[in-house]
Amino acid sequence: MKYIRTLLPSWSDYRSVRRTWRGDLVAGITVGIVALPLALAFGVSSGAGAGAGLVTAIVAGVIAAVFGGSNIQVSGPTGAMVVVLGPIVVSHGVGAVAVVALMAGVVVLIAGALKLGRVVSYIPWPVIEGFTLGIAVIIFLQQVPAALGAKAGPSSNAFVSAFESLQTVNPATLGYSLAAVAIVAAIMVIAPRIHRQLPGSLIAIVIVSVIAGVAALPLVRIGVLPSSLPVPGLPSIDPTQLGGLVGPALTVAALAAIESLLSARVAASISDTGPYDADRELVGQGLASIASGFFGGMPATGAIARTAVNVRSGGKTRLAAILHALVLLAVVSLATGVVSQIPLAALSGVLMVTATRMVSISTMRSVLTSTRSDAVVFIITALITVSFDLIIAVGIGIAVAAFFALRMLAQSGGVHREELPPPSLPGDERIALFRLDGALFFGAADRMLERVNAITNVTVVIIRMSQLQVLDATGARVIAEMVHALESRGITVLIKGIQPQHLKLATQVGVISSLRHQNHLFNDIDSAVAHARDHVNRAAASQVDHPVR
Known part of the structure; x- marks a missing residue:
């Protein structure tokens, strides 16, 4: 019972709110503004729809903030999860996403209850960086069809699908789509240089949406969005398909655990809000994905970009992450008509810039110039991530790193x-x-x-x-x-x-x-x-x- 209590929320989580509520309020609103375009973009990119992205950011954002093991972690849909969900939607349909969220959430919850939270600390640094590079490449490639105003190719491989989409490009609308992407990218690059707190992605989307609406540009829009949260309930799916979703659910669970714990660890290192509880974080993320699945959303993970914005904006307690979800809920309740007119090309521009920012040239240089074995592990992990599967890439990366570590250890004797x-x-x-x-x-x-x-x-x-x-x-x-x-x-x-x-x-x-x-x-x-x-x-x-x- 004592251990179980350590995995549950307590009033001590909000002990310092009296002193930090102003910073939490500002951080919550700021993160909510930043998270809006990302939630929409990740929902669309996954194939589940912009509405699913918003629902996930709201429901999972609140649950993970309350039950998770980090004081400042912000959770929701992420690019890495989108990479995994795309093939699931292609193979099993949109309805399978909520089912996978439920199944994966249960697995992550059990992992936290079994005290498996510290396992992520055994993942070598070159594997993490290679994994991150591979995800960034896939996210960028997934946005190519929308950026060109074309349809995504049938292949589940991002590179092949992007190449296949070139065959469906409409020359009449190509220039408008590329212009929208270019404007978004330029604003996102320039805005932080003017002031680091400026939400470049939101500003870019507003400007492009206004131009597209006033000029009646032939750009594909997001479309109809829900004006309120859906009624929670079990997702409907053919029971005969459940067996085929076990493998994808385990992949999603592994990815959710790895990404959430890595994000929480980074957040603890850049803030002064104390350490994080890895086991409780898994419990919180598991419950968040389960709740998201009941509302028809996607699996959720900790989001390092939004968490970093939270820290930089003055967030100190879980209140900031809760407020970020409430900001998104207000958008769903009050502004879905406006949001539905956002061009998909603008969202693809946001994700392309986000993917580019995931790659640190200095970090890549550090890995590649450290040792030959670390460079090999980094390159192999990145290539397998792009070519095959994220979790397989992590497994092979760890195996290769273990081989080099054992060889070095053997040589030391x-x-x-x-x-x-x-x-x-x-x-x-x-x-x-x-x-x-x-x-x-x-x-x-x-x-x-x-x-x-x-x-x-x-x-x-x-x-x-x-x-x-x-x-x-x-x-x-x-x-x-x-x-x-x-x-x-x-x-x-x-x-x-x-x-x-x-x-x-x-x-x-x-x-x-x-x-x-x-x-x-x-x-x-x-x-x-x-x-x-x-x-x-x-x-x-x-x-x-x-x-x-």
């Missing part, structure tokens, strides 16, 4: 033959002292085994393990096999300096029992060398008393 401590005594040439360094695990164990087993003309082998930092079961088993092999050749093995954290493993896999005698385990090198010299002397004496004939 080694076995080195050392000289015995002075003074040198007769018979010391019959003693081999080996030091194990770094990591001894499945990736490096065989190399050590070959090195030690290759020695000849010795009577005693001393293995120093005090410098060994990493030891797994495979490495320990290899040591046991090595000791057994040496002992079977008549070579006495002494082990010096097993660290306390390795002793239990070494005992369980047979390292200790493989020694000829329990007294062959030492804590200091001098005692081990003295014992080895005694063995050599007794072996020499035995040869004198019993010469070989």
Whole structure:
């Protein structure tokens, strides 16, 4: 029960509202203005419709703000989610989006309840950046048809679909569509340079919409929008389709968890509102997607761009994110007639600029010039994201990064033959002292085994393990096999300096029992060398008393 209470809202979430409400009010209104064109654009781009984007931003925005684990996270429809939802709409229809939102929300909710929130911290930086680059490219490509005033191609691949759309371009309207995109892009670039708080995307959409309306330009508009929130209820879908939606729902759930936790982590690093609770954030995002699905919306995630606007605008508590959703609700209630006349080309311009801003040239340069392995991981993740699937890209990126990490770890380990401590005594040439360094695990164990087993003309082998930092079961088993092999050749093995954290493993896999005698385990090198010299002397004496004939 104590753990469950940590996942639920409490009055402590709003303890500082008395001091911060003015900043939260300004931030909430600002984020709401910024979120309006994005919610519309993401809804249209996903295929679910502008209304679904608005519903998601409102419903999921409130639920995630109240139940989530971040004080300043703003949630709603995002570009990454649009990339996944597009193929789902093509394959299963618009009605499947709300069902997927419900199914994915349940998965994310369970993940939070099972304390899986910290898993995202294991995703390497090059994978995250490659993933982000791939998403940005896909979002940009998805806007090409609308920017050209054409129909999207039938392919689910963004690049192929954009190329196919070129065949449906209408030369009579092409110039108007491109002009709308150019005006939006120019205003979004110029507005922040005039004042960082200016909502460039909203200003751009208003200007383009006014020009298109006054001049009666032949541009495709958003169309009819709901004037109120839909009545909540279970989405209707053929039960036979549910099995085919399990895979897409798991993909959406994984993406929602990854993107939300990454956004919350970044938000915590750029604000002074305290840390975030990763498990509670998953619970909040799961509930947000479930609620969005009941209202006919899309799956939701934390949105880093809107969250950053919230921080820059003075947001300190969850009140700001709640107010942002209320601003959008006011738009739905009071201004859907006006909003319905926004040209789709203007929204495509907003998303093209947004996608471009997702890519940081300096960050790309840092990754590509860091190490060769990191650059490979970054490029592979980005290419697979664009070519195949987002979650597959993350999985392969992590696998490639793990391969390079294991290879580096294996290379850090080694076995080195050392000289015995002075003074040198007769018979010391019959003693081999080996030091194990770094990591001894499945990736490096065989190399050590070959090195030690290759020695000849010795009577005693001393293995120093005090410098060994990493030891797994495979490495320990290899040591046991090595000791057994040496002992079977008549070579006495002494082990010096097993660290306390390795002793239990070494005992369980047979390292200790493989020694000829329990007294062959030492804590200091001098005692081990003295014992080895005694063995050599007794072996020499035995040869004198019993010469070989």
